[in-house]
Amino acid sequence: MxxxxxxxxxxxxxxxxxxxxxxxxxxxxxxxxxRTQFDEMHQKRLFVLHLENITSQEGHLHLAAADGALGFELLVQDIVNDSGATDVAPISVHREWMSRPSLL
Known part of the structure; x- marks a missing residue:
C-alpha cells in the first residue's frame, strides 16, 4: 500500500x-x-591426522578425503614413497547415506 x-x-x-x-x-x-556453486577445481575437504608416540618413536599418518578429491591417490602414493612406509592399506568406506543423491 x-x-x-x-x-x-x-x-x-x-x-x-x-x-x-x-x-x-x-x-x-x-x-x-x-551459476553452479562448485566446479571440478574447487577445493575439497582433506582430513589429516598425525600421531606420534614419543616413547617408541612410532608415527602414524592418516589421510582421508570427504569430497572425492581429484589426485588424492597420487598424493597418498607420493607421501608413501617419500616416507618409505611399507604397510599401507587403503581403506574404502561406503555407507548407505553416501549413496543418496545430493540436494545441491
Whole structure:
C-alpha cells in the first residue's frame, strides 16, 4: 500500500529509471542464482591426522578425503614413497547415506 502511494507520486522519468533498476536487479539475481556453486577445481575437504608416540618413536599418518578429491591417490602414493612406509592399506568406506543423491 505504501509503495503504491509513493510510486503514484513519482514523475514519469523517475518511474522509468526505477523500473529499469528493478529489472536489472532481477536479471543479476537470476544470473547469480544459475551459476553452479562448485566446479571440478574447487577445493575439497582433506582430513589429516598425525600421531606420534614419543616413547617408541612410532608415527602414524592418516589421510582421508570427504569430497572425492581429484589426485588424492597420487598424493597418498607420493607421501608413501617419500616416507618409505611399507604397510599401507587403503581403506574404502561406503555407507548407505553416501549413496543418496545430493540436494545441491
Amino acid at each position: 505504501v509503495y503504491a502511494i509513493i510510486h503514484a507520486k513519482i514523475p514519469g522519468k523517475v518511474r522509468e529509471i526505477d523500473k529499469t533498476v528493478r529489472e536489472a536487479t532481477f536479471a543479476l539475481i537470476g544470473m547469480i542464482a544459475m
